[in-house]
Amino acid sequence: MRAKDRIPCIRIPGVPSEAVRTFVRFLYSSCYEKEAMKRFVLHLLVLSHTFSVPSLKRVCSEHLEHGLLTMENVIDALQLARMCDASRLELLCIRFIVNNFKSISTSEGWKVMRKTDPQLEQELLEYVVEADSRKQEKTKRIEERKIYLQLYDAMEALMHICKDGCRNIGPHDKVLKGGEGACNFPACKGLELLVRHFSSCKVRVPGGCTHCKRMWQLLELHSRMCGEPDVCKVPLCKHFKEKMKQQSKKDEVKWNLLVSKVMAAKATVNSLSKFKASGPYGININTW
Numbered sequence: 001m002r003a004k005d006r007i008p009c010i011r012i013p014g015v016p017s018e019a020v021r022t023f024v025r026f027l028y029s030s031c032y033e034k035e036a037m038k039r040f041v042l043h044l045l046v047l048s049h050t051f052s053v054p055s056l057k058r059v060c061s062e063h064l065e066h067g068l069l070t071m072e073n074v075i076d077a078l079q080l081a082r083m084c085d086a087s088r089l090e091l092l093c094i095r096f097i098v099n100n101f102k103s104i105s106t107s108e109g110w111k112v113m114r115k116t117d118p119q120l121e122q123e124l125l126e127y128v129v130e131a132d133s134r135k136q137e138k139t140k141r142i143e144e145r146k147i148y149l150q151l152y153d154a155m156e157a158l159m160h161i162c163k164d165g166c167r168n169i170g171p172h173d174k175v176l177k178g179g180e181g182a183c184n185f186p187a188c189k190g191l192e193l194l195v196r197h198f199s200s201c202k203v204r205v206p207g208g209c210t211h212c213k214r215m216w217q218l219l220e221l222h223s224r225m226c227g228e229p230d231v232c233k234v235p236l237c238k239h240f241k242e243k244m245k246q247q248s249k250k251d252e253v254k255w256n257l258l259v260s261k262v263m264a265a266k267a268t269v270n271s272l273s274k275f276k277a278s279g280p281y282g283i284n285i286n287t288w
């Protein structure tokens with residue numbers, strides 16, 4: 001059967017007679033052979049739309065969604081989904097194309113579409129670019145959150161070292177004894193290196209040495225987050241609280257933002273850890 005004989009409003013190159021047979025069988029029995037569905041799913045989709053058989057349209061869409069959509073037919077499927085008002089299928093096709101863009105953009109279907117419907121090509125390229133930048137933003141957010149979590153862990157380890165005294169470092173045991181492992185605080189080891197450096201560095205002024213500068217920042221961050229500066233054992237806690245009184249508006253905004261991000265990162269992890277266990281982050285003294 002030629003498409004132009006029966007379906008004057010939709011121009012398709014042709015519908016094989018076997019596809020029409022499958023279609024008619026479905027009309028009478030709601031049954032179909034899997035093999036026929038596999039071969040003629042796109043023809044059946046068009047027929048279901050043209051002759052208003054929503055149940056068949058649903059069946060075709062489901063089969064495409066669950067395995068019949070391929071790198072080779074997805075461009076045709078997308079164009080037909082648009083013609084047949086199958087919006088869910090349309091979205092599935094776009095997602096499939098975006099996820100497999102590299103292979104699909106070299107397929108025959110893509111080459112034909114580029115010539116016949118350059119506007120669609122442009123639209124799909126925009127989807128790909130958009131998805132790519134979303135992916136990059138997500139990676140950036142994850143990396144940022146990792147750094148804020150490292151800072152939170154560093155704050156906890158700092159309190160632990162100054163308040164309880166770590167078994168490797170702190171008021172009760174300043175020298176690391178041979179054979180002793182690091183304690184269970186995830187950031188303790190990184191902080192230990194930093195504190196050891198800080199206590200022996202000759203430069204020791206903010207901005208004078210990268211490691212010392214980081215230590216100053218950590219101590220200031222602690223002070224910003226500390227609610228008990230009068231009884232706090234963390235060095236310079238009170239000093240920074242005093243210094244805060246003369247801070248510029250710009251500094252205040254900067255530090256408040258950092259504190260809120262550190263707290264937010266921790267809150268996110270806490271809520272996520274209800275669903276899955278998350279690994280600890282050791283503080284990396286070369287980041288932030």
Ligand SMILES: [Zn+2]
Binds near residue numbers: 167182
């Ligand atoms: Zn420790």
Ligand SMILES: [Zn+2]
Binds near residue numbers: 202203209210211212
């Ligand atoms: Zn230093």
Ligand SMILES: [Zn+2]
Binds near residue numbers: 232233237
């Ligand atoms: Zn404090």
